[in-house]
Amino acid sequence: MPLTVDDARMLAAAVPSGVTPSEWNDLNLRFAEVHHAVARDRAAGRYGFLELEAQAAEVARIHEYVAGCVGRFDDVVVLGIGGSALGAIALRTALAPANPAPRLxxxxxxxxxxxxxxxASLDPARTLWCVVSKSGGTVETLAQYAIARRWVEQAGLPVKWHFAIVTDPKSGPxxxxxARDALAAFDVPPNVGGRFSVLTPVGLLPAALAGYDVDALLAGAKAMRERCNAVALADNPAGLIASLLWRAHQRAGQGTHVLMPYSNALQAIALWxxxxxxxxxxxxxxDGIPTGPTPVGARGATDQHSLLxxxxxxxxxxxxAFVRVASHxxxxxxxxxGDVxxxxxxxxxxxxxxxxxxEADATARALVSAGRPSMTITVDRADARAVGELMMCLMLATVYAGALYRxxxxxxxxxxxxxxxxxxxxxxxx
Amino acid sequence: MPLTVDDARMLAAAVPSGVTPSEWNDLNLRFAEVHHAVARDRAAGRYGFLELEAQAAEVARIHEYVAGCVGRFDDVVVLGIGGSALGAIALRTALAPANPAPRLxxxxxxxxxxxxxxxASLDPARTLWCVVSKSGGTVETLAQYAIARRWVEQAGLPVKWHFAIVTDPKSGPxxxxxARDALAAFDVPPNVGGRFSVLTPVGLLPAALAGYDVDALLAGAKAMRERCNAVALADNPAGLIASLLWRAHQRAGQGTHVLMPYSNALQAIALWxxxxxxxxxxxxxxDGIPTGPTPVGARGATDQHSLLxxxxxxxxxxxxAFVRVASHxxxxxxxxxGDVxxxxxxxxxxxxxxxxxxEADATARALVSAGRPSMTITVDRADARAVGELMMCLMLATVYAGALYRxxxxxxxxxxxxxxxxxxxxxxxx
Structure with a gap:
C-alpha cells in the first residue's frame, strides 16, 4: 500500500481553524503555481535530490565497494554532523536488523x-571509517578524522583500507x-545540499555497508517522486502536506509543526x-522578514505522556502530523x-x-475535540521502500513550502x- | 564548582528584547511573591519532590535490595512511560559507565x-523487570507487564525474584x-507526580540497580534546593531561569524555550x-486562556547544523538555554x-x-549579534552530583513558572x- 495522507482533521468541517471549501480552491490554485515553479527549477538542475537516476553509477560503485567489504568489518563508523549524519541515523533507526553485522x-x-x-570498544583491524562532508571542510568532522586516522596508523594498519570518503566530486579538503592517499571516495552531487542528501552516498553508503535494502529505498523514493508530478493537491502527498502546514501558519498562526510517528523505527525520521x-x-x-515554522519531533504513544x-x-x-505504520x-x-x-x-x-x-486514533480524535488540527500520514510498514517514500515526500514538501514561504x-x-x-x-x- | 546561570545575554544591554534594569526590579519583586507562595505550599506538603529527607527510608531499602541483586542479573528492564521512564533514561544517558553491568x-x-x-536477546534467568507506574493503572505498562510476566513464567522462573514494582504506597492495581504475589515494591510518594519523580524510587531504583551514584545525585539535588531558599533572583538559579523565560514569553512573545546541552551525556535531560x-x-x-511555553530539546554542537x-x-x-559542562x-x-x-x-x-x-560560546555570541536572547547554565562535569543539581534546579524552576503563568x-x-x-x-x- 502506498503512503497516504489523511487531511480530514485539517478541514473546517473538523476544527474551527480548518480549511474551508473556498480556501481549498485557493490552495489548489496557489499550489499549481508552486508546482510549476518547482518543475521549472527542477528542469534547470536546481534540485539534485530529485535526480535519482543520475545516482545510478554511484549506486553501482557503492554496491561494488560493499561487496568488497563483506566479512572484513565488524563496525562501520560514520564521521559527520548535521545533514551528513541525520540521514544515516534515520535509516539505521528504521532499518537496522536485530543483530547487525557490521554494526553502524x-x-x-x-x-x-x-x-x-x-x-576503546573497537578493533582497529575490523573497523571502517566513513568520513562524510559535502564541502569537505567541516571542522568537527575533520577533527574527528584526524583523531581516527592517527588511531588507525598507530595500530599499524594501512589507512587506505580503513577509510571511505563521501564528499564533493571535485574540490575541497x-x-x-x-586523491593524495588513494582512498575510496564517493560523490555528493554539487546540487544536493546536506539535508537533502540522504538518497546520495551520504545516506546510501552507510546504509549499504550495514546491509539495508538500498534499492528498495530508492524505488520507494522514485515512486513518490512520480506521484508528485500530480498538480492537484488531492493527488500530490508532498504538496498537500506543504500547503496545509503553510496555510495553517499563515491563516491560523499555527507555526509549530509537530511530526509524531507512532513507531520507534520511524522516530529518527522526525529528527531528520x-x-x-x-x-x-x-x-x-x-521582504527580509524573519519567518518559518518551528518543527518539533515527537513519538507516539510515548509522548502522549509528555507533549499531549x-x-x-x-x-x-x-x-x-502523525505518521502511522499500517502493519507491525x-x-x-x-x-x-494472562495476569492483567x-x-x-x-x-x-x-x-x-x-x-x-x-492510541494514535484516539489522540487525533481528542485533539479534534479540543479544536486542534492534525493530519495523518500512513505507511504500509516500516521497511526500506516506505522509508524511501516518506523521506522523498518530506523533502519535496520542503521545497514546495520554500516557494510558499517565499x-x-x-x-x-x-x-x-x-x-x-x-x-x-x-x-x-x- | 556548583551550577551557575549566566543571564548576561538575556539583558537589554545585550539584546533589544532583553530585561531592562527597571524590569529587573519588577521581576525580583514578583519573584519574591512567587517564592513566598511556593514556600507556603511546600510547607503544606504540596511539593513532595522537595522532601528528599522523607525518601531516606526508601533509599535505604533500595540500597538493601540492590545489594541482594548483585551478580544475579545481566539486564534490568524498566517498563514505564512518560514520567515513569524519562528520568531513568536521562540518568542512564548521563551516568552509565562504558561497560554497564547490569545493562539498563x-x-x-x-x-x-x-x-x-x-x-529475544535476554536470558530470562538473568533479567530483572522494574514495573513503574505511579497510579499502577497505566495501560501501556500493564500490557507490557502481562507479556513480560508470561515470558518469565514460561521460562519456569519464580515471578517473585524477577519483578520489582514502583508504585503508589497504598492503592492501585x-x-x-x-501484595498478592509478595513482589519487591517501592513507593512513589502520593504528593510526587510522574514528571517530578526522578529522585524517588521511579528514578533511583533503576539508577541504583545500574550502579550509578544515587547518594551523590541526591546530595546535588539537596544542595540546589538549599540554594533556592534565596529570595533574590541573583542567588536563586531556579528562580532566575523561571523568571527570565516567563518574562521573555510575556513581554517579548518568546514562548519557545530551547534547552540545548553541549554534551551527549546531558542530552536526555533535555527530553526529560x-x-x-x-x-x-x-x-x-x-482565566481559562490556553497558555504555556513550548519546550524544545536540542544538542550542541550537533544542532548548530540543524536548528541554528x-x-x-x-x-x-x-x-x-545552553547547558555547558566545564570539564570533560x-x-x-x-x-x-596529525593529518589535518x-x-x-x-x-x-x-x-x-x-x-x-x-562552539557553544560562538553560538551564543552569534545569537546576540542577531538580537536573539540566550542564557547559559554551566555544571562542573557530567557526574551524578551535577545531574542532581541540574534536575532539581529545573523542577523548582517549573514550580516557580507555574506560579508566574498562573x-x-x-x-x-x-x-x-x-x-x-x-x-x-x-x-x-x-
Whole structure:
C-alpha cells in the first residue's frame, strides 16, 4: 500500500481553524503555481535530490565497494554532523536488523566522551571509517578524522583500507585527501545540499555497508517522486502536506509543526525532518522578514505522556502530523489468560500493535475535540521502500513550502557567523 | 564548582528584547511573591519532590535490595512511560559507565518491535523487570507487564525474584499485585507526580540497580534546593531561569524555550525537561486562556547544523538555554602533527572539548549579534552530583513558572480524553 495522507482533521468541517471549501480552491490554485515553479527549477538542475537516476553509477560503485567489504568489518563508523549524519541515523533507526553485522555507528558530535568510548570498544583491524562532508571542510568532522586516522596508523594498519570518503566530486579538503592517499571516495552531487542528501552516498553508503535494502529505498523514493508530478493537491502527498502546514501558519498562526510517528523505527525520521523543515524554511523571506515554522519531533504513544497536555490545552499554535505504520511485523499479544489487572482488562488478547493504533486514533480524535488540527500520514510498514517514500515526500514538501514561504529552501546563511566566531576563538588564544 | 546561570545575554544591554534594569526590579519583586507562595505550599506538603529527607527510608531499602541483586542479573528492564521512564533514561544517558553491568533498558513505548527484539536477546534467568507506574493503572505498562510476566513464567522462573514494582504506597492495581504475589515494591510518594519523580524510587531504583551514584545525585539535588531558599533572583538559579523565560514569553512573545546541552551525556535531560516544562505549564490559566511555553530539546554542537539557522533568522519567538559542562573527563586531542586539512588547521593540538566549548560560546555570541536572547547554565562535569543539581534546579524552576503563568504545574487534565477514547475503541470492537 502506498503512503497516504489523511487531511480530514485539517478541514473546517473538523476544527474551527480548518480549511474551508473556498480556501481549498485557493490552495489548489496557489499550489499549481508552486508546482510549476518547482518543475521549472527542477528542469534547470536546481534540485539534485530529485535526480535519482543520475545516482545510478554511484549506486553501482557503492554496491561494488560493499561487496568488497563483506566479512572484513565488524563496525562501520560514520564521521559527520548535521545533514551528513541525520540521514544515516534515520535509516539505521528504521532499518537496522536485530543483530547487525557490521554494526553502524554515527559520531555526530565533537563531544569527546562518546568518541573515546567507541574507540576503546573497537578493533582497529575490523573497523571502517566513513568520513562524510559535502564541502569537505567541516571542522568537527575533520577533527574527528584526524583523531581516527592517527588511531588507525598507530595500530599499524594501512589507512587506505580503513577509510571511505563521501564528499564533493571535485574540490575541497576531503577530495584532495582522497586523491593524495588513494582512498575510496564517493560523490555528493554539487546540487544536493546536506539535508537533502540522504538518497546520495551520504545516506546510501552507510546504509549499504550495514546491509539495508538500498534499492528498495530508492524505488520507494522514485515512486513518490512520480506521484508528485500530480498538480492537484488531492493527488500530490508532498504538496498537500506543504500547503496545509503553510496555510495553517499563515491563516491560523499555527507555526509549530509537530511530526509524531507512532513507531520507534520511524522516530529518527522526525529528527531528520526537524533539520529539513527548520533549516530550509527558518530564514528571512523575500521582504527580509524573519519567518518559518518551528518543527518539533515527537513519538507516539510515548509522548502522549509528555507533549499531549501542551497540544490539547496549550497555545493554539500547533499542527500535529502523525505518521502511522499500517502493519507491525512482529507483534506481541497480551495473553488472553494472562495476569492483567482489571484497569487494563480490555487488553487481554489484544496486541501491542492494536494498542498503538488505537492510541494514535484516539489522540487525533481528542485533539479534534479540543479544536486542534492534525493530519495523518500512513505507511504500509516500516521497511526500506516506505522509508524511501516518506523521506522523498518530506523533502519535496520542503521545497514546495520554500516557494510558499517565499524563502530559498536550499541555503543556510545564518549558520556561518557561529562557525567563524568559533574558529577565531580557537585561533586567537593559541 | 556548583551550577551557575549566566543571564548576561538575556539583558537589554545585550539584546533589544532583553530585561531592562527597571524590569529587573519588577521581576525580583514578583519573584519574591512567587517564592513566598511556593514556600507556603511546600510547607503544606504540596511539593513532595522537595522532601528528599522523607525518601531516606526508601533509599535505604533500595540500597538493601540492590545489594541482594548483585551478580544475579545481566539486564534490568524498566517498563514505564512518560514520567515513569524519562528520568531513568536521562540518568542512564548521563551516568552509565562504558561497560554497564547490569545493562539498563527502558521500554517506554508499546511499539511491539523493540520489546520483541529485547525479549529475544535476554536470558530470562538473568533479567530483572522494574514495573513503574505511579497510579499502577497505566495501560501501556500493564500490557507490557502481562507479556513480560508470561515470558518469565514460561521460562519456569519464580515471578517473585524477577519483578520489582514502583508504585503508589497504598492503592492501585500494581500495589494489589505486589501484595498478592509478595513482589519487591517501592513507593512513589502520593504528593510526587510522574514528571517530578526522578529522585524517588521511579528514578533511583533503576539508577541504583545500574550502579550509578544515587547518594551523590541526591546530595546535588539537596544542595540546589538549599540554594533556592534565596529570595533574590541573583542567588536563586531556579528562580532566575523561571523568571527570565516567563518574562521573555510575556513581554517579548518568546514562548519557545530551547534547552540545548553541549554534551551527549546531558542530552536526555533535555527530553526529560520537555515533558517537565511542557506538561506542567501547557494548559489553561486561571482565566481559562490556553497558555504555556513550548519546550524544545536540542544538542550542541550537533544542532548548530540543524536548528541554528532557524534560531538565527527565523521568527523571534525563541530563547535558548545552553547547558555547558566545564570539564570533560576523557578528552581527545587532535594530533599536533596529525593529518589535518588546512580548513581545520587551527585544530592541531586542540581537544574536542575545547572545540565544543568554543562552539557553544560562538553560538551564543552569534545569537546576540542577531538580537536573539540566550542564557547559559554551566555544571562542573557530567557526574551524578551535577545531574542532581541540574534536575532539581529545573523542577523548582517549573514550580516557580507555574506560579508566574498562573497554572497548576502538577496536573495534566488534557491527557485523560485520549486515554478514554483509546480504551473505548479497544473495548467496543471486541
Amino acid at each position: 555507528h554515527v559520531l555526530d558530535n565533537v563531544d569527546p566522551l562518546p568518541m573515546s568510548r567507541l574507540l 576531503l577530495r584532495e585527501l582522497t 525532518f526537524v533539520q529539513l523543515w527548520g533549516e530550509s524554511l527558518g530564514k528571512r523571506d523575500a 497536555q501542551l497540544l490539547m490545552d496549550g497555545p493554539t499554535d500547533k499542527v500535529v 511485523g512482529a507483534d506481541l499479544t497480551v495473553p488472553a489468560d 489487572p482489571s484497569a487494563a482488562g480490555f487488553m487481554k488478547g489484544r496486541s501491542l500493535g492494536e494498542l498503538l493504533g488505537a 524563502v530559498n529552501p536550499l541555503d543556510q546563511p545564518g549558520v556561518e557567523l557561529g562557525k567563524r566566531l568559533a574558529k577565531e576563538a580557537l585561533t586567537d588564544t593559541r | 533498558h527502558v521500554l517506554d513505548n508499546v511499539d511491539p518491535l523493540p520489546m520483541s527484539r529485547l525479549l 500494581l500495589r494489589e499485585l505486589t 525537561f520537555v515533558q517537565l516544562w511542557g506538561e506542567s505549564l501547557g494548559k489553561r490559566d486561571a 539557522q532557524l534560531l538565527m533568522d527565523g521568527p523571534t519567538d525563541k530563547v535558548v 573527563g576523557a578528552d581527545l586531542t587532535v594530533p599536533a602533527d 586539512p588546512s580548513a581545520a588547521g587551527f585544530m592541531k593540538g586542540r581537544s574536542l572539548g575545547e572545540l565544543l566549548g568554543a 497554572v497548576n504545574p502538577l496536573d495534566q487534565p488534557g491527557v485523560e480524553l485520549g486515554k478514554r477514547l483509546a480504551k473505548e475503541a479497544l473495548t467496543d470492537t471486541r
